[in-house]
Amino acid sequence: MKVHSGIEMARLVALVAVISLHANAYGIFGDDRAIGFVVDELCRFAVPVFFLISGYLWKDDSLAAPVEPLLRLFRRLLVPFVIWVAFYTFCEISQVFYPGTFPNPASIRSYIFIPLSGGAGFHLWFLPALFIGTALGWFAVRRVGLKGGLALSATLYLVGTALALYARSRNFDAIVWIYRNGLFFAPLFLVLGHAMKKGRIPAIPMLAALVLAGAAIHIAEGWYVFDRFPKGHDMSLGTVPLAVGVFGLFLHMRAGADPVVPWGRDVFGAYLAHLFFLRLFAAQVGQRGVGAALACIAFTLIVSLLFSRLMKRSAVTRPLVS
16 A cells, blocks of 8 residues: 555654643643643544554455454554553552552552553553454444444444443443443444545545534533543543544645655554653653643653664564554
8 A cells, every 4th residue: 555644644643642641641731731631632533543544554355354364463462562561560560760650559450451451551552452443343344334334333432432421420430441442442433444445535624624523522521521620531422523534634635755654654662652751751850831741742752753763673672663
């Protein structure tokens, strides 16, 4: 498949968004809580865009005979997942690099569900979610077609949103890996990505309207429903139009060679490593506020991408970042 510079740019922007919302999660915006909250909510398109890209790159041969491709995907994701979970768990327990915040030593459940949640490397949930969501998406599309797959995955997403967000008003607090990960969250974006490849990309004004509507819904839900200010939230009714609109806008960019393309290919490894560098920065720099957050985001982005690029130079470390 010809390289699409828009997709590679989407990867990079999504990485910036992930780093930004995690900066808010660790309180680096300090007293600028309202700014941190808005940034957090507006950046919730990030991981959905990663899923949309994966679905967009699905091959018809994989849907026709999914067993072997799924086994290859499992093997590809297993090594980085295990190694990075072990690394983040060591960092958390030893507190060599930064103060630990997870897991609660009294919570056995936090260890049992590490294969789904990522544990101390909580962002690693993306890897098992990608595998589970891909398996479910391929099965659905293969059995009931693209429209049926969209309907089934949308139903799962609505159930997850009800559990994750709207049930909170009735004092129901769902376990995060149940509603966010591979079963309820990933399939819809993966199948939507595949649908965007097969169909016609909406015009730019329509995509811009989706982004604005999704952003408004996200902020409104975060303020009125989620009620954990200044933290943002997943599983929003606004995430779908926000992520689809953002990804569609990048698809309108020209395809071909571009200086940004090689860095887009380093995003996977940078994503795996970024939480370490972000927390290291936060532990060493006591200042908080918008300026500190921007510096932290820039530092984490640059160092994570360079780290990923360097790790690819050795055959020994390459599987950890690619």
